Amino acid sequence: MIDLSVDLAGVKLANPLMTASGTCGYAQEYGSYVDLRQLGAFITKSITVRPRLGNPPGRVVETRAGMLNAIGLANVGLEAFLKEKVPLLEDLALPVFVNVAGTTIEDYLAVIEALAEVKVVRGVELNVSCPNVKEGGITFGVDPVQIEHITRRAKERCGKNILIVKLSPNVADIAITARAAIAAGADALSLVNTFTAMAIDVETARPLLANNTGGLSGPAIHPIAVYMVHRVYTQAARAAKVPIIAMGGIQHWRDAVEFLLAGATGLAIGTALFVDPACLLAIRDGIADYLRRQGHESLDPIIGSLTLNTAS
Amino acid sequence: MVKSEPQPSRGVFAARVRSNRRLCDEHYLLRLEVGTDFPLTQAGQFVQVQCAPVNGAEGPIVHEWGEKGPPPQFQSPELVESQVLLRRPFSLAGREEIGGRTVLDIIHRVVGRGSARLAALAEGQTVSLLGPLGNAFTWDADTKLAVLVGGGVGLPPMLYLAERLHQAGKPALAYAGVTSANLLPLSLDAAVPASKAGWPSLCVREFARWGVQTTISTDDGSLGYTGRISQALFDWIDQGRIVAAGTIVYTCGPERMMRAVAEGCLARGFACQVAMERKMACGMGACQSCVCKTRAQNPLGWQYSLVCTDGTVFDARQILWE
Incomplete structure (x- = not known):
């Protein structure tokens, strides 16, 4: 019997698979395509204090092996989330991690404080890395001093919930921002958010996204994300015993196992859900088969078990 | 917002390519076979098609070198260019039960990497379909006449709508607008010429099949009425040939065309x-990508609606054109 369960900073998950924030709405959208109750945890779309309409269209464009999005944190806002969406999340009977975004520290703290009272919510994912909103997080996310500050303040208000800090890849060295988050009390890290990117319509000589720039996701970013998980794991998280939720272009169980070998405890699937929500279960089953073939009964022996080449 | 019946079910289905036929310079008719257990569909609904043949085995497609021939030649950058990640949405152009199978019709225009891949699909290949998605065109007991106004790639859902209206016993007229005759994804009846004056006739076989007379317009005058399809419609209306009471106009096509049709219709009641x-x-x-501005009872007076789940069909009064 293969045991896929993991312990994510004290939260027990039946398996490491989660939905990446912003790609799965509030859970009911994929209702008829995949049984989300078979996941390890559910990560919601970003929630802000007040509702946000988001950016004008076009909000999305496909690029080679990836896509750009500039949704602009469109969401129902805290009040509607608590009233309308939380009951739906309760039906999942899964640990729920709520992604929280804001424009000021006070905005973040108001949402985090409210979530501390919600039973089904087990963690807060601090979005300090949205590349698509001017004031929306990224200004916190690229500066280690600001990350440390907002993480510390957030941790004070988390109550029963664990604090996951979602790191931006749009930095020179992600280990620096990872260390800042860990030093300030982050219980877990999630990485990576999307890469700031641009696609241009050559006929009109204008960007294809109304927002001009967007976040690149999908298989195009997978190898970079694997490297970043490896770097954060070896340079910060392993020693601090802070688990990593890895994301970035997972489409197949092999993509997922690469992240586990690089040091990830959790795995979030995003863009691939748009193509087939049921890939979550195929990836989960593929990981179990891999463990079986490797003669393992649980994930522990493979997490972070990457052996680096020593030649040269 | 237009209400439609709740969806009984939806999902991901493997579909066999029954045929893939070029209709005109840019459009293809892709006929896809699925099991008869495919959920109920309505005119106006769409499916998301994975624009690549499904590989039977799990994992990446492996190119077999074998002993029979030379290794594959990867000399062309277009090979990379042709990779497609996301599905592409297509309205249903029809649904038919043939020989114990359900056949779904998709008419698509080659505009980019995804549709170029679809155009290359051969009979017998399998593609993955997700759906059915979206709401549907609606009418009620008081509807006496339906007017179907389609522009270019917006014509396919009108074919399905014509069929459903026929089944419901509702008379209909069709208006088909294209930029030029070589881009008309419909077949003409050689015995019934399209009227230059914009008079409806049984000139288009796909509509005539359901007893629906059609007016064709081309921007360059190469076929039928010369000018915008909206103008052909309003000429007819303004001659008093159609009255507002009991009539519903349905439209799909380029946004500028739909706006002209919608605003002209609303102005005429x-x-x-x-x-x-x-x-x-x-x-x-x-994903929250496909938003359009709609009227709302909030301080702004508008909101973003999702075309995929709140639509694709909206009451024209709801839309705030940009």
Whole structure:
């Protein structure tokens, strides 16, 4: 019997698979395509204090092996989330991690404080890395001093919930921002958010996204994300015993196992859900088969078990 | 917002390519076979098609070198260019039960990497379908006449709508607008010429099949009425040939055309439903990409609605054109 369960900073998950924030709405959208109750945890779309309409269209464009999005944190806002969406999340009977975004520290703290009272919510994912909103997080996310500050303040208000800090890849060295988050009390890290990117319509000589720039996701970013998980794991998280939720272009169980070998405890699937929500279960089953073939009964022996080449 | 019946079910289905036929310079008719257990569909709904043949085995497609021939030649950058990640949304152009199978019709225009891949599909290949998605065109007991206004790639859902209206016993007229005759994805009846004056006739076989007379317009005058399809419609209306009471105008096509149709209809007191088009990633309401501005009872007076799940069909009064 293969045991896929993991312990994510004290939260027990039946398996490491989660939905990446912003790609799965509030859970009911994929209702008829995949049984989300078979996941390890559910990560919601970003929630802000007040509702946000988001950016004008076009909000999305496909690029080679990836896509750009500039949704602009469109969401129902805290009040509607608590009233309308939380009951739906309760039906999942899964640990729920709520992604929280804001424009000021006070905005973040108001949402985090409210979530501390919600039973089904087990963690807060601090979005300090949205590349698509001017004031929306990224200004916190690229500066280690600001990350440390907002993480510390957030941790004070988390109550029963664990604090996951979602790191931006749009930095020179992600280990620096990872260390800042860990030093300030982050219980877990999630990485990576999307890469700031641009696609241009050559006929009109204008960007294809109304927002001009967007976040690149999908298989195009997978190898970079694997490297970043490896770097954060070896340079910060392993020693601090802070688990990593890895994301970035997972489409197949092999993509997922690469992240586990690089040091990830959790795995979030995003863009691939748009193509087939049921890939979550195929990836989960593929990981179990891999463990079986490797003669393992649980994930522990493979997490972070990457052996680096020593030649040269 | 236009209400439609709740969806009984939806899902991901493997579909066999029954045929893939070029209709005109840019459009193809792709006929896809699925099991008869495919969920109920309505005119106006769409499916998300994975624009690549499904590989039977799990994992990446492996190119077999074998002993029979030379290794594959990867000399062309177009090979990389042709990779497609996301599904592409297509309205249903029809549904038919043939020989114990359900056949879904998709008419698509080659505009980019995804549709170029679809155009290359051969009979017997399998593609993955997700759906059915979106709401549907609606009418009620008081509807006496339906007017179907389609522009270019917006014509396919009108074919399905013509069939459903026929089944419901509702008379209909069709208006088909294209930029030029070589871009008309419909077949003409050689015995019934399209009227230059914009008079409806049984000139288009796909509509005539359901007893629906059609007016064709081309921007360059190469076929039928010369000018915008909206103008052909309003000429007819303004001659008093159609009255607003009991009539619904349905429209789908380029946004500028739909706007002209919608605004002209509303100004003349006609009910109008529009099928909106947006680029979308998921089609299921999750990615929040495919927004359009609609009227709302809030301080702003508007909101963003999702074309995939709130639409694609909206009451024209709801839309705030940009």
